Amino acid sequence: MSGPNDGEGHAGVGAPEPGVPGILDAEGVVFLGPGTMEIAPYRVDPPGPGEVRIRMAASGVCHSDLHVLDGDWTRPAPTVMGHEGAGWVESVGPNPGTNGPRVGDFVVLAWTAPCGRCASCRRAEGWLCLSPAGSGHRLRPADVRIRRPDGSALGAYSGIGTLGSVQVVAADAAIRVDPRTDPAVAALIGCAITTGVGAVTRTARVRPGESVAVIGLGGVGLAAVLGARLAGARRIVAIDRLAAKLDRAIELGATDAIVAAASPAATAAAVRSLLADGGTLGTADGVDHAFETSMSGVETAVAVVRPGGTTVLVGMPAQGARVGLDVYAFVESGARILASNYGSAVPAEIFPEIARHAVKGSLPVERLIEARIGLADVPSAFDALRRGDGARRVVIFPIP
Numbered sequence: 001m002s003g004p005n006d007g008e009g010h011a012g013v014g015a016p017e018p019g020v021p022g023i024l025d026a027e028g029v030v031f032l033g034p035g036t037m038e039i040a041p042y043r044v045d046p047p048g049p050g051e052v053r054i055r056m057a058a059s060g061v062c063h064s065d066l067h068v069l070d071g072d073w074t075r076p077a078p079t080v081m082g083h084e085g086a087g088w089v090e091s092v093g094p095n096p097g098t099n100g101p102r103v104g105d106f107v108v109l110a111w112t113a114p115c116g117r118c119a120s121c122r123r124a125e126g127w128l129c130l131s132p133a134g135s136g137h138r139l140r141p142a143d144v145r146i147r148r149p150d151g152s153a154l155g156a157y158s159g160i161g162t163l164g165s166v167q168v169v170a171a172d173a174a175i176r177v178d179p180r181t182d183p184a185v186a187a188l189i190g191c192a193i194t195t196g197v198g199a200v201t202r203t204a205r206v207r208p209g210e211s212v213a214v215i216g217l218g219g220v221g222l223a224a225v226l227g228a229r230l231a232g233a234r235r236i237v238a239i240d241r242l243a244a245k246l247d248r249a250i251e252l253g254a255t256d257a258i259v260a261a262a263s264p265a266a267t268a269a270a271v272r273s274l275l276a277d278g279g280t281l282g283t284a285d286g287v288d289h290a291f292e293t294s295m296s297g298v299e300t301a302v303a304v305v306r307p308g309g310t311t312v313l314v315g316m317p318a319q320g321a322r323v324g325l326d327v328y329a330f331v332e333s334g335a336r337i338l339a340s341n342y343g344s345a346v347p348a349e350i351f352p353e354i355a356r357h358a359v360k361g362s363l364p365v366e367r368l369i370e371a372r373i374g375l376a377d378v379p380s381a382f383d384a385l386r387r388g389d390g391a392r393r394v395v396i397f398p399i400p
Helices: 063-069 183-203 219-231 244-252 264-276 298-304 327-333 347-360 375-387
Strands: 024-033 036-044 051-060 085-092 106-109 153-156 166-170 174-176 211-215 235-240 256-259 287-292 305-313 336-339 369-373 392-396
Touching: 024 166, 024 375, 036 166, 036 375, 051 106, 051 183, 063 375, 085 183, 106 183, 106 347, 153 166, 174 347, 183 219, 183 287, 183 347, 183 369, 183 392, 211 219, 211 298, 219 235, 219 244, 235 244, 235 264, 235 298, 244 256, 256 264, 264 298, 287 298, 298 305, 305 327, 369 375, 375 392
Parallel strands: 211 235, 211 287, 235 256, 287 305, 305 336, 369 392
Antiparallel strands: 024 036, 051 085, 051 166, 051 392, 085 106, 106 174
16 A cells, blocks of 8 residues: 555565655664664654655664764764665655655665755766765754654764664655565665675676675675685685685685784785796786775785786775875875775665575675674674674664
8 A cells, every 4th residue: 555645556575565654753762972882663754745664674783883883983863874775665654756765665764865956966976976865864853753752853874874773764765676586685785785795796896707805805805705706706805814714705605715924014925926936927017906895904005016016995984094005105006096985886876786696596695694693682783893703793673
């Protein structure tokens, strides 16, 4: 069924029956300030023009959320956390237009939704949009759609607050994907998978037969391994300080695995020795592309790249972090350093593409899922992130 402004929706497999309730009860992880969070109830208003209300199916627990909780990144409070999620469109605001999501659509939420008008968007660089829809954590009075039971306003992290069971988001941030996509996989497409795969396929544009190193094997690093395999890289060298993470990288398509040494130079020497053993002329100078996703391996990533190769910085460290660089040696090498924000991808283009690969089996994203958990398990999931334990933990929301 649909309301007068909803258009004709269709419910996906396992989707809740769509309706148009006025105000809903919900529950989510609320950031109260550095070091403090709670799992609390809240109320959800109807969507306004250009908005949709989402019944969440799943949300990843990402290191970016941990940066906020631990005070590494400054963010406003109180705010419902989470920026990596998927769910069903439950209701649509007035005057929805003809191309937006409809009631019952299964969607992945984007933490930036390009406006299509600013200078970045006109350059076809929507991931750098200067005025994305739903940005600002939705704390401006006109944007607030979620409130505590006493009526006080709550924000939604990155405009989507996926660690809450229901959210109102900008319609442009709700990207339709194949409804056969596993909800937990779809959630990860919203951040980790797009960031890692996009860094390989869009930022670096890795070509078949090239060599790749991935430094740091969390969710984004493992996604970069998947992206390198998808791009046809000939050698994929997985590097991490924790030996336990290397086996999973091999399962996902890495051809080689190295435990990071005490110094970037020692790790680089190990990579070159490994490549030289392959017997191909010229490969001992380093890899064609290195992807730094660990937030602490920038110098290693620069060191393992061949002359003229490319280092791609993907991991997001604490605000204010700095790194040293031998400028003379770097310029002499002819190498490049690129920054990859959201995989240099436009969500409306890459989300459905990745979902198709996942459904088809050419991107086995489900192997990145360490555990499927409930909201009550989120504090433990944050502890696991601090320890570097495993890959992604995904909150599965019950269907009412």
